[in-house]
Amino acid sequence: MTAFIGKTATGDIGTGTVTYDTIFAVGALLFVMTLAMNALAIRLVRRFREVYE
Amino acid sequence: MLEKVADQARRTAGAATGRTVGPEIDVSGVAEGVTHGHAIKGAGTVFDLDGLTVSYAGKPAVKDVSMGIHEKEITALIGPSGCGKSTLIRCLNRMNDLIPSASVEGRCLYHGHNLYGPDVDPVEVRKRIGMVFQKPNPFPKSIFDNVAFGPRVLGLPDVKERVERALRSAALWDEVKDRLDENAYGMSGGQQQRLCIARCIAVDPDVILMDEPCSALDPISTGRIEDLMLELKQQYSIVIVTHNMQQAARVSNRTAFLIVELDAEEESRWGQLVEYDETDKIFTNPSDSRTEDYVTGKVG
Amino acid sequence: MSPRLPGSERTRLATAGAQAAVAESLRAQPRGDKARGTLFFAVLLLAVGIALLGLAAVIIQSAIKGAPSFGTHLITDGPSTIFPEKAGFRPAIIGTLYLIGGVILFVVPIGVGAAVYLEEYANSERWWNRVIDLNIQNLAAVPSIIYGILGLAFIVRGPLDLGFIALAGALTLSLLVLPTVIIAAREAIRAVPPSIREGSLALGATRWQTISRQILPASIPGIATGVILALSRAIGEAAPLLLVGAATFVTFDPQPLSGGYSAMPVQIFNYALRPQDEFKVVAAAGVILILIVLLAMNSFAIWLRNRYEQRW
Numbered sequence: 001m002t003a004f005i006g007k008t009a010t011g012d013i014g015t016g017t018v019t020y021d022t023i024f025a026v027g028a029l030l031f032v033m034t035l036a037m038n039a040l041a042i043r044l045v046r047r048f049r050e051v052y053e
Numbered sequence: 054m055l056e057k058v059a060d061q062a063r064r065t066a067g068a069a070t071g072r073t074v075g076p077e078i079d080v081s082g083v084a085e086g087v088t089h090g091h092a093i094k095g096a097g098t099v100f101d102l103d104g105l106t107v108s109y110a111g112k113p114a115v116k117d118v119s120m121g122i123h124e125k126e127i128t129a130l131i132g133p134s135g136c137g138k139s140t141l142i143r144c145l146n147r148m149n150d151l152i153p154s155a156s157v158e159g160r161c162l163y164h165g166h167n168l169y170g171p172d173v174d175p176v177e178v179r180k181r182i183g184m185v186f187q188k189p190n191p192f193p194k195s196i197f198d199n200v201a202f203g204p205r206v207l208g209l210p211d212v213k214e215r216v217e218r219a220l221r222s223a224a225l226w227d228e229v230k231d232r233l234d235e236n237a238y239g240m241s242g243g244q245q246q247r248l249c250i251a252r253c254i255a256v257d258p259d260v261i262l263m264d265e266p267c268s269a270l271d272p273i274s275t276g277r278i279e280d281l282m283l284e285l286k287q288q289y290s291i292v293i294v295t296h297n298m299q300q301a302a303r304v305s306n307r308t309a310f311l312i313v314e315l316d317a318e319e320e321s322r323w324g325q326l327v328e329y330d331e332t333d334k335i336f337t338n339p340s341d342s343r344t345e346d347y348v349t350g351k352v353g
Numbered sequence: 354m355s356p357r358l359p360g361s362e363r364t365r366l367a368t369a370g371a372q373a374a375v376a377e378s379l380r381a382q383p384r385g386d387k388a389r390g391t392l393f394f395a396v397l398l399l400a401v402g403i404a405l406l407g408l409a410a411v412i413i414q415s416a417i418k419g420a421p422s423f424g425t426h427l428i429t430d431g432p433s434t435i436f437p438e439k440a441g442f443r444p445a446i447i448g449t450l451y452l453i454g455g456v457i458l459f460v461v462p463i464g465v466g467a468a469v470y471l472e473e474y475a476n477s478e479r480w481w482n483r484v485i486d487l488n489i490q491n492l493a494a495v496p497s498i499i500y501g502i503l504g505l506a507f508i509v510r511g512p513l514d515l516g517f518i519a520l521a522g523a524l525t526l527s528l529l530v531l532p533t534v535i536i537a538a539r540e541a542i543r544a545v546p547p548s549i550r551e552g553s554l555a556l557g558a559t560r561w562q563t564i565s566r567q568i569l570p571a572s573i574p575g576i577a578t579g580v581i582l583a584l585s586r587a588i589g590e591a592a593p594l595l596l597v598g599a600a601t602f603v604t605f606d607p608q609p610l611s612g613g614y615s616a617m618p619v620q621i622f623n624y625a626l627r628p629q630d631e632f633k634v635v636a637a638a639g640v641i642l643i644l645i646v647l648l649a650m651n652s653f654a655i656w657l658r659n660r661y662e663q664r665w
Contacts, residue, residue, distance in 0.1 A: 146555065148551070148554070148555060151551070151554065153476065153478075176557055176558075176559050177557070179554065179555055179556065179557040180556075180557030181557075183555060183556065183557075184555040186548065186551065186552065186555075188548065190546075190548035190549060190551070190552040191552075192549060192552065192553070192567060193549070193571050202553070202556065202558075202566070202567075203556040203557070203558075206556070206557070206558045206559075206562045206566065207556075207557055207558075249552070252552075252556065253555075253556070256556060256557060
């Protein structure tokens, strides 16, 4: 996904086109995925921490 | 005998008017372990506590304390751990404000003014009522900057003179005068605590509160600080919390004894004031049997 | 001759037997357990070895490949499409310097300010403060290209509409490293023990005086280390800069507030994409250059931390 964004954005694209918008769509998807993974990670950390303390 | 009656009358008169009345009286204590010569100077009260109750998150830590703390005396708070001595002393300079869950009920008057009144600024309170903590907490700065911090932030003039005066009063000047620029952490524990006392004095407070100032120190440092306290009380009113009752007997004019009360049903515990009187009386002829048990070592 | 009591012989035998059993039990170890322990240790060493090997491979390969191109012209000359011998990184270096300057300018006040607020003034029990906490941690882990998109949408175009200038790049990179700086600054502030705060407040200092004269000075080494480490990440980020218009081919010295600009990672990227092999050499030399800078920055950060670290 990162490569797609990089390649598309550095090419020649107009501001209003669909291609321009897809950059943001893919970016949003990437953001949501990393957010979910982070939330999971934090929850796991908290669970393991509770076991020890 | 007559002496004692006259003394009692004088003190009552003093308490009523809030002013120092009459000359000093020397009351010699005679029991073992109690030094003589605690002068009962006048009867002006610095603090007047009336039904003071402190709670943390709704649970009372110390209940219904009523006592008057007198000027230019050393007042000791003793009792087993958990009886709320530290909580009580922290009320006197509004340090409990730092704990969000703490709440205070009852009255706490400072020279007749409500310390917890709506228009009272805790910062102003702490300028006049200083505190020395159990574990010496010098700042990570030089010795000079440690003592100078108070005067500087309060905008007091003649910082250098104040620092020297404070260090002299704390019996530290001769030891550090050649190394004022060195980091305070290089000093020994006893020196650090005297530094904290000097830091407190440098802002010319009215009262010095000491929360177990010697419990982290060795006996020699403890002795030096006790001597220091006896000197300081000529200028400042001192309230000290100590778990070492011999210390209370050695240095204080008056002693308050608190215990831990238990509520078996709710499984809660809080501190309660049992007896508050002149130190000699507390240690030689206490009114309450619980006091007697504690000072004679029957209970811990 | 000591008189023999009945049973003393048995006692002696029993004692000897007990001693032997103890010695045996101390010596013995289940063979399988030991073997597993050794195997585990070997696997751990292998893991460390692979990690170090990967790093060494990058460095050595770049060094070997880029060696022919080493010379002062790397720093003094601008890029060229025709003469790889004369190709340098000058505009990229200047661009990177501007970017670093901009990042420091934005990140330090905002990051430290946010950290001070969160540690000193915010009530940690309130739910929205915990949400802020969580979000900062998440933002620190968001892929850098998303910051590029953010920059493209809001800084270069959109509301700020700065265009493709170095300032826009600096702002984008600032947003990228800001969460890291906030986290590091919070740790540094948190490390100051409460006894220092209490001591200061007990003297009659206000909260702000305590923060500005005791807590911040004591946490500066930690904050500085955090900022430097964040910066060293920002230097190497190519992805967001590509989106924000660090044009890959700039022959002039960039200006911070106008015109196009370039940056080291982007320039390396550009050289590496060229078909000619000679340019790949220049790219490798650029990698070495950046690695030297990164090593210097990280070493400085570590030295700073060790020298000024406060042991409470």
